[in-house]
Amino acid sequence: MASLGPLLLYHAWSSSASRKVRLCLAEKGLDYEGRILDLRRFQHHQPWYKALNANGIVPCLLVGGTALVESNLINEFLDEAVPEPPLMPVDPADRHEVRRWSKFVDDVCLPAVQKPNWSRTMQPIAEKWSDAELERRLAAIPTEGRRQLWYRMARNPFTREEIDAALDILEDMCGQIEDYLAARGGPWLMGDRLTLADLAAAPYVVRFEEERPGHLQPRTAEWWARLTARPSWTRAEIGGYQEDTDRSVAEAMADPD
Numbered sequence: 003m004a005s006l007g008p009l010l011l012y013h014a015w016s017s018s019a020s021r022k023v024r025l026c027l028a029e030k031g032l033d034y035e036g037r038i039l040d041l042r043r044f045q046h047h048q049p050w051y052k053a054l055n056a057n058g059i060v061p062c063l064l065v066g067g068t069a070l071v072e073s074n075l076i077n078e079f080l081d082e083a084v085p086e087p088p089l090m091p092v093d094p095a096d097r098h099e100v101r102r103w104s105k106f107v108d109d110v111c112l113p114a115v116q117k118p119n120w121s122r123t124m125q126p127i128a129e130k131w132s133d134a135e136l137e138r139r140l141a142a143i144p145t146e147g148r149r150q151l152w153y154r155m156a157r158n159p160f161t162r163e164e165i166d167a168a169l170d171i172l173e174d175m176c177g178q179i180e181d182y183l184a185a186r187g188g189p190w191l192m193g194d195r196l197t198l199a200d201l202a203a204a205p206y207v208v209r210f211e212e213e214r215p216g217h218l219q220p221r222t223a224e225w226w227a228r229l230t231a232r233p234s235w236t237r238a239e240i241g242g243y244q245e246d247t248d249r250s251v252a253e254a255m256a257d258p259d
Contacts, residue, residue: 006083007066009034012051014041015246015253016123018115018205019073020061021238025201026077028234030084034063040254042127042247047142058144074104077198089198096192103182103191104202107175111206114171117160118213120151123247128156172210176222179203183221189228196229204229205240212243 011027011034013020027034039045039060047058054069055062063070065083070076081089091097131139136156143149154160160168179191186193191200207226211218218226229235241249 006032008064010037010064011035011061012037012039012046012054012064013061014039014046014250015239015241016119016243016250017041017060018112018119018209019059021205021208021240022073022201023061023063023076024238024240025204025234026080026089026198028237029087029089029196029201029232030080032080032084038250038253040251042123042251043254044139044142045254047144052144056144058142058148074101074108074198074202077201081198089196089201091192091195091197100192100197100199103199107202107206111172111175114168115206115209116151117165117168119209119243120155121160121165122244124152125155125159128152129159131156169210169213172206173214173217175203175206176210176218179207179225180219180222183225188221189225191225196232200225200229208240209243 009027009032011020011023013024013036015038039051041060045051046055046060051062052058054064055071057071059071061071061073061076063076065079070079077089090100128136128139136153140149140152143152182191182199183189190196191203207218207222211226240246
């Protein structure tokens with residue numbers, strides 16, 4: 003196995019992107035030191051962290067002191083740096099498809115899952131802020147999209163209809179998993195071997211199963227059972243969303259706001 007030197011992962015237990023990277027680290031059998039950030043206390047918007055990740059989001063993986071950001075890119079780096087077991091297909095067209103799928107998950111499914119997630123954990127905090135506190139908090143956020151999302155939590159929360167529409171997007175994603183498995187013959191999205199495509203989808207299936215239990219189609223349910231039975235699943239420590247959110251809060255309490 004290739005040696006990367008010391009690995010330090012800044013993450014949050016319930017963050018979908020953080021879960022994706024922890025799964026990849028576990029599949030590669032890589033040890034790392036984890037540092038938990040409490041997203042509800044804006045620890046990821048502190049100047050020291052934005053110096054590592056200018057977008058002020060988790061995760062960020064330090065590899066020998068070099069900061070790597072964006073979960074899909076982190077996972078591709080890990081796959082290239084530690085080739086065994088391989089998590090990308092050999093065929094260039096299949097590699098393109100893994101990247102296309104991973105981009106779809108980030109571009110479409112991540113904004114969808116944020117609606118139920120943030121409504122549950124961020125809204126109860128943000129809605130209590132005064133206008134002055136809200137302005138101060140928004141000023142610390144480096145990206146416009148995240149500023150708009152926090153503003154909505156504070157002053158214009160998502161409706162039940164919007165959350166249901168977001169869950170419909172996740173249900174469509176699960177339908178696409180079913181189609182992949184049928185077309186490729188399984189047991190994994192790209193065929194015989196687990197790839198980064200499976201890992202990209204996993205955090206979103208967790209949340210869909212929590213919000214709409216029992217809605218997975220037959221092939222997808224079998225795929226899910228296989229994935230969650232892998233030793234990497236246990237090692238990545240993926241629990242329930244609320245449980246993992248509370249865990250991040252508890253573990254980060256010793257750090258200053």
